Amino acid sequence: MKIIQNNKSIHENKKLLGNLINSHLELLMPEKEKNQQKILELCHVGKFLMFFNNKIQIDKLSEKPDFILKGEFGKIGLEHQILVNSKSKEREGFFENIFSMAEKELDSDKDLPNFLITCYPIPYVNFKISEKQNLIKTIVQVVKEFISSEKLIENPIIEKISMTDHSQKSLNVNLGAWWVKDVTEELILSAVRKKESKLTSYRKNSGEIQWLIIVIGSNGESSYNLDNRFKMNLKTEFEKVYILEDFNNRLFELK
Incomplete structure (x- = not known):
């Protein structure tokens, strides 16, 4: 490497x-x-x-x-x-989606001032898809109350809120700290093989030279990092395979 x-x-x-x-x-x-x-x-x-x-x-x-x-x-x-932990990514996606939907509702309320609000969910809390609409209503209610009184009312999802002035209505979710996971040889091989099976169509559409870039290390619990001591003898039909560690801006050439 x-x-x-x-x-x-x-x-x-x-x-x-x-x-x-x-x-x-x-x-x-x-x-x-x-x-x-x-x-x-x-x-x-x-x-x-x-x-x-x-x-x-x-x-x-x-x-x-x-x-x-x-x-x-x-x-x-x-x-x-993009190589991510699918279980963690599913949880991240669920929270990002419901807070994005809540932001749209808040943005449509012309009586609300502009704001930049970050919500911190209760650690390890999980919900079912069927609870989605009720959660969006709860978030909207909690945020509106916080804007008017700076008080966090009791609720099943948000543990803490921070707020500052902003040029528009912006609602963010912060899922807190997480354990950094190192990517493994098995995960990389699986990602390469998955794409390798499509090489015939790639070559047909864009020529013989084919490269693969695997992106890891984006910000979030679902992301992976790459240990500098990582060693791998990768054999693949791709001419070049790279790993981009996004957040740390590091590039590794595996082949």
Whole structure:
């Protein structure tokens, strides 16, 4: 395994990221909600390409594979894969969804002032899908009361609230601290094999050279980190396989 370094300054990285993705991002933003997943993929790939010092760029957005690149290696098909703990991700998604729905209800209330509120759920609390609508109503009620009185009324979901002024109505959820999990060889192999089974269609659509980027280390309980001492002899039909540790901005070349 090889670590690829990014020694550029924050300002240099920000400028380079913009150069890499902005023209493609403009095509996705008019339907931002619909294209949310592709926007996330684009940001990941932009961060990935920053490690190559402008020698590789995005030619176009695609499907099967997710991107087609161009540069010093010629035309490259790039498939993107986010590796997360599915059980933790399901829980995160549930909470993010109900707080997002509550935010929409609060935003539609013209009598409320603008705010930036972060809610901290009761630790380890879990709910059923059937309770979703009641939970959204509860969150709206609790937040409205907190805005008017700065008092947290008794409820089954929110343990603590913080509030500050803001330019719009914004409601966030913070699921608290979590144990950092290290990614394993078995998880990586499973991710590679899953994508490897589609290589025939990737090559048909974008040529012989195919790369795979696996993204880990995003912020949340469902994410994985990569131990620096990790050793793996990966054999795959992909020409290159990389792991991007998103939050720590580290890139590892597995093949």
